[in-house]
Amino acid sequence: MPAAEETHGVNKAVDNICKLSPDVLADACQHVLNHLQGQTQGVDSADISDRFQRAGVALDHEALQNVIRFLLLTFRSAGKSNLSADDLVSRLGEGGTRWPKASLQVLHGLWSEQGALVHTQQEVQTILSISQLVDMQWKLGMAVSSDTCRSLNSPYVTLLLKIVEPSGQICQRSFEMTIPQFQNFHKQFKEMAAAMETV
Structure with missing residues (x-):
């Protein structure tokens, strides 16, 4: 995928995330964090889609997948780098997209509570990685x-x-x-x- 196309995809995912209410965003993030902490086998996009629809959020399948991929990549990367909640929010702000304050507060709060668990799980997965x-x-x-x-x-x-x-x-x-x-x-x-x- 060309870099411009990839950047456009990331920007669209971030735009869609920024449109979510704090409650809906927190719910989607919690699904991703549960997976990254080893509590679930994967992120159930069908369940997230149902919750989005009940909340009145209309995203097509590809847009939803891009939102989930962005959250997975963001939290996984933050876990591997052992970022603090402040560092995570700061890096997101450097991305060039204007994040709503409420969205950043949700991400900050969730990462403050669960970031250490994600970091620990990422370290375990690295140690246990096998071919x-x-x-x-x-x-x-x-x-x-x-x-x-x-x-x-x-x-x-x-x-x-x-x-x-x-x-x-x-x-x-x-x-x-x-x-x-x-x-x-x-x-x-x-x-x-x-x-x-x-x-």
């Missing part, structure tokens, strides 16, 4: 020549793993195993799958 396996391929081969291997004509299995790292980057790892090692690997993989189904 995610997204693809695994294997092939069977036969060693026919080697400088280091004594037993040639032995079958082996090459595994190619595609992994998404916590940073979001996709990387590939490959390694070779003997047939008995691969069979043991397969057995352990089945045991892990069975254990995950019981969770």
